[in-house]
Ligand SMILES: Nc1nc2c(ncn2[C@@H]2O[C@H](COP(=O)(O)OP(=O)(O)OP(=O)(O)O)[C@@H](O)[C@H]2O)c(=O)[nH]1
């Protein structure tokens with residue numbers, strides 16, 4: 001997957017479509033990415049307070065939500081991106097999600113997945129790692145996964161991937177505190 005590094009090198013920072021003008025001054029950025037319908041927006045609402053802005057990404061009709069959320073002692077700008085399957089964009093939504101990842105220099109990228117379909121979702125996790133983005137894997141919808149008898153060994157997955165892996169049920173906030181702790185650790189080291 002060396003092509004991803006090629007993509008990054010080919011992108012000049014701070015170009016005309018960059019998120020530069022949308023920066024909330026001084027705040028580190030936490031970006032949520034993942035396939036459509038996996039719970040990114042529910043998690044976004046869990047992580048952010050009441051101040052949320054929804055705007056079109058410059059030059060597109062794609063909506064991006066930005067909010068602020070405190071994790072540990074630090075406040076982050078939390079960004080909810082449109083659903084993406086791959087860092088190689090096909091749709092406009094994927095193009096926007098990729099631009100946010102590559103141009104806004106997030107401190108943390110949470111890859112939100114549907115734990116029931118992990119196999120289908122792991123390729124994007126691998127692409128994020130390959131692109132050297134600071135990724136955390138969120139196995140969301142664990143309630144549904146457990147209901148159909150799925151068991152996932154998160155420690156083993158962490159070892160194999162070399163990134164933090166956390167299980168959540170975003171709709172009831174389960175696992176979200178642990179996810180925040182992992183973000184805190186990630187940013188600190
Ligand atoms: N059972 C269960 N449902 C969840 C969980 N997280 C999210 N959902 C539901 O899944 C659906 C999709 O959630 P969203 O947060 O809108 O998903 P999204 O990833 O933002 O989707 P897009 O914006 O289309 O990319 C909603 O009906 C949520 O209530 C979870 O952990 N468990």
Ligand SMILES: [Mg+2]
Nearest residue numbers: 040041042080
């Ligand atoms: Mg959403």
